Amino acid sequence: MTSVSDDVALTMDDMPLGEDGLIDFRALAVNLIETVVNHAMELEADELLGEGNRRNGYRERRLRTVIGEIVLRVPKLREDTYFPERVMRPYSRVERAMVGVVSRAYVNGMSTRRIEKVAGELEFGRLSPSTVSRMLASLDGEVDALRQAEFDAGSPVPYLWLDATYVKCRDDDSRVCSRATVTAIGAFMDGTRRFVGFDLVDTESYDSWKRFLLSLRRRGVSNVRLVTSDAHAGLRRAVMEVFPGACWQRCFVHLQRDLAARIRRKPDQGRAMRALSAVLQQGNAAMTRAAYDAAVDRIGRIDRRAGELLEDAREDALAHLTFHREHWIRLRTNNVQERANAEIKRRTRAVQIFPSRESLIRLVGAVLVDMNETWTRHRFMSADDMATALEPRAREHVEISDETRQRADQIIRTALESAA
Numbered sequence: 001m002t003s004v005s006d007d008v009a010l011t012m013d014d015m016p017l018g019e020d021g022l023i024d025f026r027a028l029a030v031n032l033i034e035t036v037v038n039h040a041m042e043l044e045a046d047e048l049l050g051e052g053n054r055r056n057g058y059r060e061r062r063l064r065t066v067i068g069e070i071v072l073r074v075p076k077l078r079e080d081t082y083f084p085e086r087v088m089r090p091y092s093r094v095e096r097a098m099v100g101v102v103s104r105a106y107v108n109g110m111s112t113r114r115i116e117k118v119a120g121e122l123e124f125g126r127l128s129p130s131t132v133s134r135m136l137a138s139l140d141g142e143v144d145a146l147r148q149a150e151f152d153a154g155s156p157v158p159y160l161w162l163d164a165t166y167v168k169c170r171d172d173d174s175r176v177c178s179r180a181t182v183t184a185i186g187a188f189m190d191g192t193r194r195f196v197g198f199d200l201v202d203t204e205s206y207d208s209w210k211r212f213l214l215s216l217r218r219r220g221v222s223n224v225r226l227v228t229s230d231a232h233a234g235l236r237r238a239v240m241e242v243f244p245g246a247c248w249q250r251c252f253v254h255l256q257r258d259l260a261a262r263i264r265r266k267p268d269q270g271r272a273m274r275a276l277s278a279v280l281q282q283g284n285a286a287m288t289r290a291a292y293d294a295a296v297d298r299i300g301r302i303d304r305r306a307g308e309l310l311e312d313a314r315e316d317a318l319a320h321l322t323f324h325r326e327h328w329i330r331l332r333t334n335n336v337q338e339r340a341n342a343e344i345k346r347r348t349r350a351v352q353i354f355p356s357r358e359s360l361i362r363l364v365g366a367v368l369v370d371m372n373e374t375w376t377r378h379r380f381m382s383a384d385d386m387a388t389a390l391e392p393r394a395r396e397h398v399e400i401s402d403e404t405r406q407r408a409d410q411i412i413r414t415a416l417e418s419a420a
Contacts, residue, residue: 026067034070037087045075045082054078063087093139093366136362143365146195146372149219156223157196158389159187159327160246162239163229163337164204165344167364169354176353180204181344181364182212185336186221191383193336193375195368196221200357206234213242225389226323228334230254231313250316251334252280259299262306272299272306274419275412280332282408285321290400290408292318298412324388327381336380343367 016027049055056076063070075082151157164180171177179200186196197216201208209232227239228249236248256276260269275295282288292314300307310317320331330336347367354360 029067030065030070033065033067034072037070037084038073041072041075041082041084041087044084045077048077048082093142093370139362139366142369143362146365146369147198149196151196151220151222153220153222155220156189156390157186157221158189158223158225158386159331160196160221160224160227160243161185161229161334161337162209162227162235163334163341164201165341167344167348167354167360168352169357169360171357177202179357179360180208181360182209183337183340183368184212184216184221185340187330187381187386187389189383189386189389191379191381191386193380194372195340198364198368200361204232204234206237209235209238210242213238217242223390226319226331228320228331230334231258231316247319247322248316249319249331250313252276252317252332253335253338255310255313255317259306259309262309263303268302271416271419272302274415275299278411278415282411284325286400286404287408288321289318290405291411294405294409294412298409298416324385326385327389330381340368340371343371 016024016031018024018027045055054077056078058073059076061072061074063072072084072087074084162182162184164182166178166180168176168178180203181198182201182204183198184196185193187193197212197219199212199215201212224243224246226247226249227243228251229235229239230251231254239246239248256273259272259276263269263272275298279288279291279295282291292310296307296310296314299310317332320328323331344364344367347363348354348360351363354363
């Protein structure tokens with residue numbers, strides 16, 4: 001082990017003490033690490049000094065370690081750049097994507113106050129063109145790998161969640177357009193989930209969705225048994241054509257929103273929402289279907305159009321009931337996509353209008369790659385239960401007893417009254 005020079009040594013009088021008067025070894029370790037690492041960076045930066053290149057102060061960076069947070073004093077140079085790559089990662093994926101946004105905006109002469117703010121936070125001015133090029137090349141490789149990933153035919157993807165969120169970017173003519181970022185999340189047989197594809201499209205049309213879904217199928221997304229999404233007519237049609245035999249689950253949360261939009265009076269909206277929530281609280285398929293039918297009847301008495309909406313949506317809203325009971329809560333809504341869209345919005349909000357399609361793809365891709373890394377470390381569903389996903393129960397007529405219907409009607413009536 002290389003020895004530390006005398007100027008970073010400590011005496012007993014320098015030791016940090018705890019409340020009990022004894023040496024605080026954690027604080028001591030933090031102090032030692034700060035001192036040693038900062039000294040090492042000084043020496044490394046000195047090697048870059050030469051004719052016309054001098055020191056230009058420091059910038060502080062905070063770094064969390066297993067023993068606590070340390071403060072790094074990173075030397076700044078008048079010429080060239082210095083970054084301690086063996087101490088911390090230069091930039092996260094999202095930060096590298098943001099560098100690409102700033103770079104493209106500057107090249108196109110489209111800098112705005114938001115772009116300048118992002119550039120300042122990233123210390124863009126200290127990055128050389130070659131450094132930017134290397135950063136973006138490595139990130140583009142990761143994003144392309146996600147978009148072009150091929151899946152083994154022996155690894156089914158029984159469940160898919162589809163959605164889109166809109167972000168503004170400039171086209172080749174510098175016009176600002178709203179682009180739909182379409183994404184697909186798949187659940188795999190080991191119980192994990194991941195993004196299996198994403199793209200930018202002009203509109204959420206049938207043709208756009210069909211091209212996107214065909215790209216998934218070409219790359220090996222197969223054995224799809226259920227697709228959850230909102231009630232976009234073009235999307236549903238594309239799903240039925242590209243993945244024949246798959247069930248389509250109408251997102252229950254979106255259905256509730258559509259229902260609220262049909263009902264004019266606020267108090268009646270609240271009552272209807274409470275009734276639909278009661279439907280989802282039932283523990284078996286027969287009772288859930290009976291409760292849904294009761295909700296159709298009683299909400300229809302409040303507002304005829306609302307009742308008709310629920311009646312038309314019945315089979316698609318309850319498609320999840322033919323699958324494993326433990327999967328229902330995951331399958332009946334598109335919440336997994338909603339959370340992903342929220343993260344995309346959070347990251348893109350800093351820019352607002354992207355200077356190009358490529359810069360938008362890079363940032364969204366960076367967000368999704370990060371999320372995939374997190375997701376693969378955790379089970380989204382039980383792996384033991386996933387085998388049942390390939391053999392859902394037949395969607396046949398289920399006989400519901402009069403007693404079950406009476407109990408279900410009482411449950412819905414109570415829910416409506418409690419919200420009054």
